[in-house]
Amino acid sequence: MQLNLSYAYQTKDNLWFELLYGYGLAKRFPAEDITTQIHSLGFKLKYSLELPYYSYFLPYLGLSFSIAKADDAGTGDGISDAQKNRELDLLDEVEKASVAAGVTYLKRFVPGWFFAANIGTDNIGLGLGLEF
Numbered sequence: 530m531q532l533n534l535s536y537a538y539q540t541k542d543n544l545w546f547e548l549l550y551g552y553g554l555a556k557r558f559p560a561e562d563i564t565t566q567i568h569s570l571g572f573k574l575k576y577s578l579e580l581p582y583y584s585y586f587l588p589y590l591g592l593s594f595s596i597a598k599a600d601d602a603g604t605g606d607g608i609s610d611a612q613k614n615r616e617l618d619l620l621d622e623v624e625k626a627s628v629a630a631g632v633t634y635l636k637r638f639v640p641g642w643f644f645a646a647n648i649g650t651d652n653i654g655l656g657l658g659l660e661f
Contacts, residue, residue, distance in 0.1 A: 560612075643660065
């Protein structure tokens with residue numbers, strides 16, 4: 530599970546630019562006694578399509594970056610060099626830059642507040658949005 534915070538800015542009539550930051554802890558990764566911090570950063574360009582009943586559909590395309598930090602990975606006493614290398618390789622697999630594509634669905638439930646659902650290659654999530 531990861532906590533995400535995003536900010537979207539309307540650049541043209543139906544065009545939005547969104548910046549996203551996420552933070553999460555992966556317990557027992559890459560080994561049983563290690564906790565890894567995972568930071569995510571994303572940039573998205575979204576196009577909004579208006580639906581009935583104050584709803585919006587926003588397909589998007591962007592970039593997503595992940596950074597994994599575990600200070601204890603690859604440094605444990607009493608483990609083999611192969612295990613140390615495996616831990617470091619697992620962290621390297623988490624760290625990546627990739628293209629993000631997907632859709633966002635927004636449903637206004639009171640003025641200024643939205644229910645948000647995201648489904649994409651970068652994340653799948655539910656949340657709330659505030660318009661200001």
